[in-house]
Amino acid sequence: MSLTQEQLKRFNQEGYVVIRSALQDTDIEQVIQDYEEIIDKLARDLLAAGRISHLYENEPFETRLARICDEDEATYFASDQFLDVGHVRGKGTFNFMRNQRLLDLVESVIGPEISCSPMTHIRAKLPSDLGRGRSSNIVSWHQDAIFLHQEADQTFILTVWLPLCNTMEENGCLRIMPRIHKNRTVYWDNSLPNETAVTVPMKRGDVVFIHKLTPHSSGPNQTDAIRWSMDIRYQKQGTPSGRSFWPGFDARSRLKPDSETSYETWQDYWIIALEKYPKKVPRKNRPNKPLPYQGEM
Numbered sequence: 424m425s426l427t428q429e430q431l432k433r434f435n436q437e438g439y440v441v442i443r444s445a446l447q448d449t450d451i452e453q454v455i456q457d458y459e460e461i462i463d464k465l466a467r468d469l470l471a472a473g474r475i476s477h478l479y480e481n482e483p484f485e486t487r488l489a490r491i492c493d494e495d496e497a498t499y500f501a502s503d504q505f506l507d508v509g510h511v512r513g514k515g516t517f518n519f520m521r522n523q524r525l526l527d528l529v530e531s532v533i534g535p536e537i538s539c540s541p542m543t544h545i546r547a548k549l550p551s552d553l554g555r556g557r558s559s560n561i562v563s564w565h566q567d568a569i570f571l572h573q574e575a576d577q578t579f580i581l582t583v584w585l586p587l588c589n590t591m592e593e594n595g596c597l598r599i600m601p602r603i604h605k606n607r608t609v610y611w612d613n614s615l616p617n618e619t620a621v622t623v624p625m626k627r628g629d630v631v632f633i634h635k636l637t638p639h640s641s642g643p644n645q646t647d648a649i650r651w652s653m654d655i656r657y658q659k660q661g662t663p664s665g666r667s668f669w670p671g672f673d674a675r676s677r678l679k680p681d682s683e684t685s686y687e688t689w690q691d692y693w694i695i696a697l698e699k700y701p702k703k704v705p706r707k708n709r710p711n712k713p714l715p716y717q718g719e720m
C-alpha cells in the first residue's frame with residue numbers, strides 16, 4: 424500500500440507521519456528472531472564465563488536482555504554496539520529492510536529507486552534503574568541531519584522508525600517537534616526552537632516517517648522491560664548516505680530489479696568495511712551553529 428494523499432500531506436506539513444498497522448506481526452518477527460538468537464548466545468557466553476547465574480531462557484524477548492543486564496553491568500553499557508545491524512548482519516533483519524509492505528510506503532516519498540542507508544539501528548532502551556542509575560538511555564532532542572557527513576548535507580534522507588514492542592510514555596516512546604522542518608535550518612548545536620512537542624505512543628506494526636530536519640527525542644524507560652525499536656534510513660539510489668565508510672544497499676529498483684543487493688553481498692560489504700572502520704568516522708569541520716538547509720526537502 425502507498426501512503427494516502429492525506430498521509431503525504433501530513434508528512435510534508437508536520438515533518439512526520441505515523442502510519443498505523445502498516446506492518447504485520449510476521450514482518451517484525453523475523454527481526455526479533457535474529458535478536459533472540461544473539462541474546463541467547465550472549466546468555467550462554469556470559470554463563471560460561473561465570474558472569475550470570477542462569478540463562479533466563481523463560482524470559483520473553485522484551486525482558487530477557489534486561490534480566491541479563493541486571494546481573495552483568497558490562498553488557499548493560501555495551502548494549503547498543505553489539506546489537507548494531509552491521510555487526511549482527513541477521514538475515515531476517517536484512518529481509519525486513521527490504522520488506523515489500525514497508526518499501527511500498529517508502530516509495531511514496533522516495534520514488535521507486537530506493538537505497539537503504541547504513542545508518543540503521545536496532546535499539547534496546549534498557550530500564551532506567553539498571554546500571555545503578557548511571558545511564559537512563561535518554562535520547563536528547565536532535566535532528567537526524569546533524570549525524571551526516573558533509574557530502575549528504577543536501578540529500579533528502581527519510582528516517583523510518585518502528586517499535587518492536589508497544590511503546591508509550593512510561594517506556595520512553597518517541598517525542599516529536601512538528602513543523603520545525605519548515606524553518607529549513609539545521610541546528611548543529613541543538614539550539615532548537617522551544618516549540619510544543621508531541622508524544623508519539625506506538626504499537627507493534629505502526630511505523631513513523633520522520634523528516635531529517637524534524638527534531639525528536641525519547642525519555643527514560645521506567646518499566647522493567649526493554650523498549651525495542653528499529654530505525655532505518657532510505658534515500659534515492661545514487662545519493663550519498665553521509666556514512667560512506669559503511670555500506671548501504673539497493674533495496675528496490677523498478678528500473679533494474681536485478682541490481683538489488685543480495686544478502687550475501689551485503690554481509691560481505693559489512694565484514695570488509697568493519698575491518699577497516701570498526702567505529703563511526705567523525706565528521707570533519709562539523710558546524711557549531713544553526714545554518715540554513717539548502718538541500719532537497
Ligand SMILES: O=C(O)CCC(=O)C(=O)O
Binds near residue numbers: 584641652
Ligand atoms: O529510538 C529513539 O529513542 C531515538 C531514535 C532516533 O533518534 C532516530 O531513530 O533517529
Ligand SMILES: [Fe+2]
Binds near residue numbers: 565566567639
Ligand atoms: Fe534521530
